Amino acid sequence: MIVRPIRDTKDDAEAVRTVAASALDGPWPPERSIRHTARTRHLARTDPGGCWLAHADDGRPLATVLSSRREGTWGLSLLAVAPEAQGKGAGRALLARALAYGKGCLRGIICASADPRAARAYRAAGFALHPAMRLSGDVDVAGLDAPDGAVIEGGPKQRDMMDSVDRLRRGGAHGPDHDELLRHFACLVCDDLAGSGYVYVGEDGTIELLAATSRRIATRLLTAAMLSLGPGAHAHVGGLTAEQQWAVDVGLAARLDLAADGFVALRGMRPPEPYVPSRAYL
Known part of the structure; x- marks a missing residue:
């Protein structure tokens, strides 16, 4: 080899x-x-x-x-x-x-599958294994309230804000990853007196990454992302630890199904909250 x-x-x-x-x-x-x-x-x-x-x-x-x-x-x-x-x-x-x-x-993060071999390897490397959930299914917009504030399209002009929220939530900015994410995903942002945050949404309905300064802003962003997909569109939100009940509430209101989704493995940090990690960019 x-x-x-x-x-x-x-x-x-x-x-x-x-x-x-x-x-x-x-x-x-x-x-x-x-x-x-x-x-x-x-x-x-x-x-x-x-x-x-x-x-x-x-x-x-x-x-x-x-x-x-x-x-x-x-x-x-x-x-x-x-x-x-x-x-x-x-x-x-x-x-x-x-x-x-x-x-x-100082910190480490892995979105791990339920494979017991992977769980053993990550635990042996000193990571705490936090059971995770996923939401998936066809969006029923009738159950969703309108966002409680402004949500706008994001882009390179919001990079500094997004990096700042990253540092608050996960201890390190995504930096160049945002440039790559913006090439492949729609980006929605909030940045007002109530707080700041962003979410990336794929054409296939995947919520790729979400970070916010408060649960209120996170709820607003995830609701706006679901509504942007349209009625009956498929959505997928993965890597939700128990701390992300705000996301569970939005998903259940949209009639998505809730299931186990492996682990979020963390070292040197507690589960970021409110935060939906990206398996690719974490």
């Missing part, structure tokens, strides 16, 4: 996508594949020391890991091992490299 850094190339991004799709829940729709490729190349540029690919001697990709450092907050964006390589140490070796990249970071 050969382990090397991931390069910012189409071929390496395709290798990462191939491993992830085989190990997780592929094949994927085109939109998700495009976002996955863009995320890989973005992290290969910003965090080359945290992104690794393992492949067989014949060049077949076997395992991959993507991780990032943002102002003292380390995040694991992806850890995937192809089925034929599972249980042979590839995942453990790559996780060790990603954790080494985060050495010195």
Whole structure:
């Protein structure tokens, strides 16, 4: 097995996508594949020391890991091992490299699946495992109240505000990740006397990331995001720890289904609140 850094190339991004799709829940729709490729190349540029690919001697990709450092907050964006390589140490070796990249970071965050092997590995690395929930289903707008204040379209002009809210909620700004998120998701923001916050919404109804200075603002943003999808559109909100009851309330009002969703694994921090993490950008 050969382990090397991931390069910012189409071929390496395709290798990462191939491993992830085989190990997780592929094949994927085109939109998700495009976002996955863009995320890989973005992290290969910003965090080359945290992104690794393992492949067989014949060049077949076997395992991959993507991780990032943002102002003292380390995040694991992806850890995937192809089925034929599972249980042979590839995942453990790559996780060790990603954790080494985060050495010195005060905080760490992982959106983990329910896979018991992953849970054991993250707990052994010192992460607290917080059970998570997800909301999904077709939106029933009849159950949603109108937002209690202004929500506007966000963009590069709100970067400073969004980074400030990130620091408040997770201890480190997303920084360059916002540039990448703005390329692939609609962004809604609040910034008034009541508080500040933002939410990213995918065309497929995924709530990719939400952060706010208060539950009131978070509720306003999530409600606006649901309404922006339109009646009957599919929505998905994942990574909700028990602290995010405000999000559960909005989702249940929209008649979404509530189910278990693995763990949010944290080190050096309590569950951010109000906050909906991004599995890709955390």
